[in-house]
Amino acid sequence: MTDPVSVSFAATDLDAIATAKGTVVVLADEEGRTGPVGRRVNKLTRGALNRLTESEGFAKVKTGQTRTIAMPVGMEAETLVVLRLPKKATQDEARRAGGALAATLGTGGLTLCADKARRAGDIAFGLMLRAYAFDARKTEKADAKGAVTVMVADPDAAEAAFAAPRALAESVFFTRDLVNEPANVLTTTEFADRLLAMKDLGLKVEVLEEADMEKLGMNALLAVGMASVMPSKVVVMQWNGGGDEAPLALIGKGVVFDTGGISLKPAGGMEEMTMDMGGAGVVAGTMRALALRKAKANVVGLVGLVENTVAGNAQRPGDVVTTMKGDTVEVINTDAEGRMVLCDVMWYAQDRFKPAGMIDLATLTGAMIIALGHEHAGIFSNDDAFCGALLKAAGTEGEGAWRMPLGDKYAEQLKSRIADCKNVGGRPAGSITAAEFLKRFVKDDTPWCHIDIAGVALKSGDSPLSPKGATGWGVLTLDRLVADGYEKG
Numbered sequence: 001m002t003d004p005v006s007v008s009f010a011a012t013d014l015d016a017i018a019t020a021k022g023t024v025v026v027l028a029d030e031e032g033r034t035g036p037v038g039r040r041v042n043k044l045t046r047g048a049l050n051r052l053t054e055s056e057g058f059a060k061v062k063t064g065q066t067r068t069i070a071m072p073v074g075m076e077a078e079t080l081v082v083l084r085l086p087k088k089a090t091q092d093e094a095r096r097a098g099g100a101l102a103a104t105l106g107t108g109g110l111t112l113c114a115d116k117a118r119r120a121g122d123i124a125f126g127l128m129l130r131a132y133a134f135d136a137r138k139t140e141k142a143d144a145k146g147a148v149t150v151m152v153a154d155p156d157a158a159e160a161a162f163a164a165p166r167a168l169a170e171s172v173f174f175t176r177d178l179v180n181e182p183a184n185v186l187t188t189t190e191f192a193d194r195l196l197a198m199k200d201l202g203l204k205v206e207v208l209e210e211a212d213m214e215k216l217g218m219n220a221l222l223a224v225g226m227a228s229v230m231p232s233k234v235v236v237m238q239w240n241g242g243g244d245e246a247p248l249a250l251i252g253k254g255v256v257f258d259t260g261g262i263s264l265k266p267a268g269g270m271e272e273m274t275m276d277m278g279g280a281g282v283v284a285g286t287m288r289a290l291a292l293r294k295a296k297a298n299v300v301g302l303v304g305l306v307e308n309t310v311a312g313n314a315q316r317p318g319d320v321v322t323t324m325k326g327d328t329v330e331v332i333n334t335d336a337e338g339r340m341v342l343c344d345v346m347w348y349a350q351d352r353f354k355p356a357g358m359i360d361l362a363t364l365t366g367a368m369i370i371a372l373g374h375e376h377a378g379i380f381s382n383d384d385a386f387c388g389a390l391l392k393a394a395g396t397e398g399e400g401a402w403r404m405p406l407g408d409k410y411a412e413q414l415k416s417r418i419a420d421c422k423n424v425g426g427r428p429a430g431s432i433t434a435a436e437f438l439k440r441f442v443k444d445d446t447p448w449c450h451i452d453i454a455g456v457a458l459k460s461g462d463s464p465l466s467p468k469g470a471t472g473w474g475v476l477t478l479d480r481l482v483a484d485g486y487e488k489g
């Protein structure tokens with residue numbers, strides 16, 4: 001697994017600043033004030049710091065932006081960085097500011113002189129998230145980053161408060177690694193093995209094999225994976241940190257590669273479909289976070305792991321399959337496979353766990369990208385309060401999410417001549433009809449949210465808190481939802 005950079009907290013020591021190696025970071029507030037740390041650094045550098053912070057150009061440096069002095073005189077550091085951050089910075093501003101610092105972290109390490117500034121932990125957390133790099137499949141690895149030391153007034157308190165962010169960063173990286181891995185490495189078997197390894201963290205992990213799924217009648221899921229030489233699997237992860245209350249259920253689409261099947265996708269860009277297990281990746285990362293920080297809640301995560309590919313025994317357009325629920329589905333398009341996987345896993349989850357709420361995550365539709373681009377995931381729900389809590393959690397964590405509508409009129413697009421429903425509803429409102437398909441498999445009394453993460457799971461450019469590639473969108477949101485709504489005390 002890709003390890004986060006090492007972060008530790010130390011008591012502010014003005015004398016140690018002169019000999020700190022690598023990068024030294026000084027904070028400047030909205031007025032350009034740098035406090036006692038700044039006074040010491042200014043003295044060491046014979047006035048260079050104040051020349052910078054009092055310069056005309058520095059007035060234009062915005063919140064979260066940096067200015068750099070290279071090889072500062074009077075210090076052993078290679079780089080002196082001034083980071084602009086208002087005294088009352090929000091969590092999001094502090095994290096993004098930390099993200100900006102990641103570019104200044106080299107092999108020599110980094111000392112962040114936060115002293116009495118609030119949000120030192122948020123800055124460090126943002127730095128950690130943005131410093132992620134996936135080089136597991138490169139023979140030439142980048143030079144290892146040095147350690148990050150955060151100088152604060154109360155290092156013990158800061159260290160204690162950083163336990164949860166540290167667990168979260170590791171979990172986000174777990175998700176990003178899964179999403180970034182190519183499909184020849186992350187087979188369904190390898191995926192299941194990585195989840196089984198989480199037993200060591202205290203999670204209960206089981207794998208349903210094809211024979212088990214046949215007995216359960218998960219024919220929609222099995223039909224998707226039929227043509228693959230990789231065995232289809234459902235992995236069930238349970239975290240029982242609460243009492244005897246019903247769990248929250250998280251369901252993830254885990255299509256390790258989506259060729260489209262017989263309804264084959266065009267060649268251009270098809271390689272991106274290694275990320276089609278993104279929903280399963282987020283569920284796995286969230287379960288990891290809950291276990292690492294020993295959350296006082298009951299949560300069960302289920303992922304459907306399949307490869308959607310072509311062979312003589314592949315399912316064809318026009319086939320009719322019987323789902324675990326019993327509804328028959330006419331497969332108009334074999335490329336609408338995610339919903340076929342989810343419907344059986346969702347039914348199984350409700351049947352077995354009678355969850356208090358259910359959230360499914362999936363890179364479900366290209367239409368979601370057309371609707372919301374790469375800034376917001378689309379949320380669909382049958383329960384305003386549940387949806388509101390989820391949106392609030394996403395807002396707190398700075399992960400974009402936007403509610404989309406459902407409605408019977410949309411469901412009508414799924415009417416089939418020969419079966420109970422079709423698996424696609426035509427081009428109009430493609431993400432909504434996909435959600436309506438899933439809704440058929442939600443029991444009446446189950447509060448449910450569907451999150452279409454097709455646009456946010458992977459990005460082609462850098463983001464404030466992640467480099468291009470897998471983002472891990474959703475791990476922070478779901479962890480926050482659990483922390484705020486399901487944990488006791």
Ligand code: BES
Pocket residue numbers: 258260276333335336337338363364365366367424425430454455
């Ligand atoms: N995995 C894709 C959706 C997708 C597209 C995710 C682009 C991320 C980026 C999904 O299985 C799919 O192929 N959906 C089809 C549905 C259509 C056949 C109704 C789509 O969006 O074209």
Ligand code: MN
Pocket residue numbers: 258260334335336337338
């Ligand atoms: Mn598809």
Ligand code: ZN
Pocket residue numbers: 255258276335337338363364
């Ligand atoms: Zn897909």
